[in-house]
Each structure stands twice: as structure tokens, then as C-alpha cells.
Amino acid sequence: MQGLTVNDLWANYGANHVLQGVNLPDLSPSSLTAVIGPNAAGKTTLIRAISGLQMAKGVVRLGDVDLMQCSWTERARHVAYMPQHLPDGLALSVLETVLLPAQVSMSPFAGPDVALQDRAIQILSVLGVESLAMQQLRSLSGGQRQMVALAQAMIRDPRVLLLDEPTSALDPHHQLSVMQCVRSFTRRQQVIGVFVCHDLNLALTWADQVVALHQGRIVAHGTPETVITSDLLSEIYNVQGRVERCSKGRPLLIYDQAI
Ligand SMILES: Nc1ncnc2c1ncn2[C@@H]1O[C@H](COP(=O)(O)OP(=O)(O)OP(=O)(O)O)[C@@H](O)[C@H]1O
Secondary structure: OOOOEEEEEEEEEOEEEEEEEEOOOOOOOOOEEEEEEOOOOOOHHHHHHHHHOOOEEEEEOOHHHHHHHHHHHHHHHHHHEOOOOOOOOOOOEEHHHHHHHHHOOHHHHHHHHHHHHHHHHHHHHOEEEEEEOOOEEHHOOOOHHHHHHHHHHHOOOOOEEEEEEEOOOOOOHHHHHHHHHHHHHHHHHHOEEEOOOHHHHHHHHOOOEEEEOOOOOOEEEEEEEHHHHHHHHHHHHEEEEEEEEEOOOOEEEEEEEEO
């Protein structure tokens, strides 16, 4: 099985050293990992560095493949990144937007790929937004655009799926359906899933493991309940809080106050 290895990863914006030797635990196929941490901790930079969109130094390997040495196209075949927001001003329909990255490597003279279009519709339908297929992207709400961005990443059939706050604009129903969809996609296709989130209850509920990033360094990793603790909340978020059990026995994070 082709696990993802990230070791000693460094990235900076000028004098701002955003990632300072990040070592992730081994990320295995079919697993879902949440990256948590306060604002400006470096979470987006980390997953962009893994995808190759952000310049970085260090080790990023997928099984035997050294992703740092791959061409951009080869890296993009292995790794898909879903941004927090799709760029504004794209004069494309939803279907065209979803198909765009999957068609980049095709000849401009190739006819329409019907199988790919069917697959795009099928992914939109799993996300519950197939009725939007012919609408213009710029006419959609923030939450609808977020689901289109997810469909765009999924259609590429990546080995690694990197999601930047995939549910931040979604209502509770769509948060649940998107996370169910992501989890079944990673398990069924043996994909390595990584999502950045600020909603720690989302991490407690959906992640197999959690990585906590603070000031560009990993300060904790492990199962959700071993990482998301009162101590961690006060240490990196300056918040007093606790993990309780709901009536169904599931862990639930309660925030008491800012410190
Ligand atoms: N394009 C950029 N140019 C310069 N500095 C940047 C750029 N993008 C991010 N930074 C800086 O890098 C640091 C880490 O940013 P990053 O977006 O990775 O953090 P984050 O943990 O994802 O934050 P948030 O939770 O607020 O989204 C911040 O100090 C930010 O100001």
C-alpha cells in the first residue's frame, strides 16, 4: 500500500517561516486525517506544500514516488487539492468547472468525453447538487461553490485528497453529507484523505487521526480523543474547554471561555 510520508517540511513567505520542519505521522490509504490549529498556524500552507502548489523543502513521498521530484502534471495525477474558495469570475458552468482539471491533460482536439461527463454528474449527484450542473458557477452560493470544488477534486481520482476547510460554508445537512461522502470515497477508493478544519467536533467525529499544528510545528498527533484535550485547547487556542460524552456516548467538545 502507498502511504504518504511528510518529513522535515519547511516553507516560508519571505522572512515568515511558516512551516518549520513539519513531520507528519504516516498517512495510510483509506484513512482520514484532520489538521487542526489556530489561525495562521500554517495549515493551508502545509496542505498546499504537500500538493506542490506551495514552494517547500523537505520530504514528500507517496509510497516509492518522490513527489518533490515529480513534474507538476505527474504530481497532480496523484494529489488533488480542494481550496477554501474557487476563484471568482470564472465564466463556466458547474459541469465545465468540475471537468476542467480532469481535461487539462487531454488534447484540445479530443471530442467530449462522455464517460467523464457521466462521472461528473454522478459525483455532483452524490453531493446532492446535480441540479446545478448547467448553472453558471458565479451564480452559486458560497456553500454550493464549496461542493463544486469538492467534486472538482474527487473527479481526478487522486491517491491523496487534500481538503481545505471543506465544510466551512455548509449548513448542518450538507456538512454531514459532505463528510459522509468524503469518508466513503477515501475508504472505497483507498484514498489518503486530509482535511483542515476549525470545527474540532468535526475532527472528533470524522477523523481517524488528528494532527495539531501550532506556529508551523506539529505539537500533537494521534487519535482524535488523545489529541483534542483540555490541555491542547488552552495551549494552542487559549481557550478553556472540555470533551464530554453525549447521551449516545459520542465525544462532544464544549468551550467554556477564552483565556
Ligand atoms: N500568499 C501569502 N503571502 C504571504 N504570507 C502568507 C501568504 N499566505 C499565507 N501567509 C502567511 O502564512 C502564515 C500561515 O498562513 P496559513 O494560511 O497557512 O495559516 P492557516 O493555519 O491555514 O490559517 P487560517 O486558519 O487562518 O486559515 C500566516 O502568517 C499568513 O499570514
